[in-house]
Amino acid sequence: MRRVVSIHALCTLFVGLGLASAALAQEKSTDEQEKSTEELAKEAQNPIAKLISVPFQSNTNFGVGPFHQPQEILNIQPVIPITINQDWNLITRWITPVISQPKTSPTDNREFGIGDLNPSLFLSPAKPGEIIWGVGPTFLLPTATDRNLGNHRWGAGPGAVVLTILPACSAKERPVRRRAGSARRPNEPPACPGCGCDAVPRCDS
Numbered sequence: 001m002r003r004v005v006s007i008h009a010l011c012t013l014f015v016g017l018g019l020a021s022a023a024l025a026q027e028k029s030t031d032e033q034e035k036s037t038e039e040l041a042k043e044a045q046n047p048i049a050k051l052i053s054v055p056f057q058s059n060t061n062f063g064v065g066p067f068h069q070p071q072e073i074l075n076i077q078p079v080i081p082i083t084i085n086q087d088w089n090l091i092t093r094w095i096t097p098v099i100s101q102p103k104t105s106p107t108d109n110r111e112f113g114i115g116d117l118n119p120s121l122f123l124s125p126a127k128p129g130e131i132i133w134g135v136g137p138t139f140l141l142p143t144a145t146d147r148n149l150g151n152h153r154w155g156a157g158p159g160a161v162v163l164t165i166l167p168a169c170s171a172k173e174r175p176v177r178r179r180a181g182s183a184r185r186p187n188e189p190p191a192c193p194g195c196g197c198d199a200v201p202r203c204d205s
Contacts, residue, residue: 057075058073065102069110071100073098080093087126089126094118095119096115097118098115099112101149108148111148113149116140120136121137122134131163136160137156140154140156
């Protein structure tokens with residue numbers, strides 16, 4: 001009987017250790033995944049991050065031209081970083097406007113095409129601190145597909161970017177849930193209005 005009890009206790013210990021190890025590994029994997037998502041979100045907010053991205057910006061202007069018609073400009077702005085060395089990156093950013101231009105006279109038709117390209121180059125530290133910055137030249141290329149879609153002139157000048165990214169606040173679900181409508185203890189955060197679970201505000205720096 002003692003041998004059976006000892007074997008049963010030993011098996012229970014092994015199962016408990018296995019479950020604890022699995023829970024710890026799952027929690028570590030969740031924390032790493034959450035950290036990776038937070039870092040990716042921060043890089044997405046940085047216009048000169050070491051991250052290849054293709055953002056789109058749509059601008060609608062009303063009352064354009066003598067006939068007061070809307071104008072639509074879609075800016076395609078691919079950002080491609082180039083690593084120079086361990087300390088510096090060269091960030092290339094091209095702004096390509098796709099324009100729907102209203103007619104300017106009774107004999108004209110609405111024009112649709114590409115406007116003047118605006119490439120920019122930014123030299124930026126590979127490991128910036130709280131202040132993120134980049135400097136470099138910016139150009140204007142006369143690539144408009146129609147005379148009404150651009151200035152048809154070359155241009156160049158200095159460009160600079162200086163920014164900082166503030167901490168993002170989020171709500172992390174607590175493992176203990178409370179039914180909506182039940183009494184709340186003192187100093188207890190309010191329940192989530194969606195499902196009634198407790199949510200703790202948390203700032204991710």
